[in-house]
Amino acid sequence: MKKVYIFFLLPLFAFILFTIIIPLLLIFYNTFTYYGIEKLGELFSIQSYALKSLLFTIFVATLSTLFSVIIGYGIALYMILKRKYIKIVMQLLRIPLFIPYITIGYIWRAFLNPRGHGTMIASMIASCFNLPAVKSLVGTGWAINIAHTWLYIPVVFSITYAVLLKINPEIIDAARSLGAKGLTLVTRIYIPLTWRAVLAAFVLVFMGSLRGVSIPLILGSNPDYFPVYIYRVLTDYYDKPLANALSFVFFIISATLAFIYFKLALRIRKTGV
């Protein structure tokens, strides 16, 4: 490598060192200095709030991811099969990508409030079937689910639709000429050829949903969403050692997921599907 290129790369190295590597090393150092492995274990003992919060977060993030993947991939498959209204759907699905997370939390809080449009419309539909009025979802994991799904459907759609478009049309034509139709095409051709992209979308959405702070912070939940719990430990209780220890655990979980995602993404980039 020419020396001048190392010089060109220096700003990147300096930025990553200052903003990522040193902060992470500090978190590791502080965690082991103030907590140590034993205390860290106690922190996540059964009945502890940290464990409750972590399990709740994993549960909500898993549900949000499943909803996003099912709906997002469903729309992508539907668009590939029907080839109708693609432009409108694509424009619609770009909108959430440009809305700040904190605003997403706010719009869903406004929509799902006790007198919000979402709650009132759901209550009106329920009354048509003689069912009791719907309670507001704000403060529950469901509100976070709905908001995260709103945000991540476009992500799943973009990733999977791009891969679906890359499938050789001759394979589809051959299958069609042999009599294959909608569901058979989906189960025999589209899903087997795109499962890796779906998995990559799943991991990416799970990662985003697990780490999100702003949306669950605005919508609230009991117990706290795990990143929100870390945020509150620092801003409300000023307990820096605890915030460090929780961050350490959270980093390990996120880094593992990120590693899986990058491996999958690299594979898709190299093989196309």
Added chain:
Amino acid sequence: MGVKKRNIDISSILLLAALAFYILAPLAVMIMHSIATEWYVLKRWWAPSKIGLDWYYFLFRDPDLFRSLWMTYVIAITVVIFTIGIFILPAYVIGTGKVKKGADFIETLGNLPQAIPIVVLGIGLLPIYGRLGLLYTFPGIVIAHSIPAAPYVFRTLVSGFIAIPPEIEEAARVLGAGKLAIVFNIYIPLLKPSILAAAVLAFSASINEYVLTAFLGVPAITTLAVRVYQTAGGYYWSPHLAGAFSIFMIIPSVTIVMAIEKITRTKVTPL
């Protein structure tokens, strides 16, 4: 002459309507809140009884809120300049294949900020900022906001350099063009769409950033994202002001994206 038969697909239209409702309804509610000057939700939950631009005027009249407004944009513009300045040379090295060995590693480094939860980074940065005197300062917030923006900027610029055929640079060299002439006559014009896309993505990422501002900037630096939290998070609930703040967060990014897409004919997506 036969009658033209219109093929109306009811299931597609219903699905499209459901999707449009899901995506647009909460945004419509936000707009209504931001223009509602009188809204008795217990009597009339579906729409305000009086509308106007009072909340927007309020944002301009209140000096603290107005400071948040321009501060948000100034920070975002500085983040754009800072991130592009930092990543243009590394992107050139990777995108043009000047470095083969270790290119994957360098690319991973550029994407690293996306792999680490922002709340974790905020906690890690706090003692460093405290020691360096960057807490509650403008440069400190610019560096902090550059973290979420970095992967988008780096990836977009690398893609831009990849798209430039290496033969063009060689041909220019053969014809006697100097280094500066190559930069100004070849790279900058051909890279313009990517630079603009990277700029809008960095701008959006900065406007979007709440956690790092809350950890490292508040109370001295209060951006619009912090104002949305103050008016829509916790026990204090003022949906009208939060709506007006949100509009000022969304409009610039969307307008710039639309303008760039029109000029460059390329799609800008933060993915």
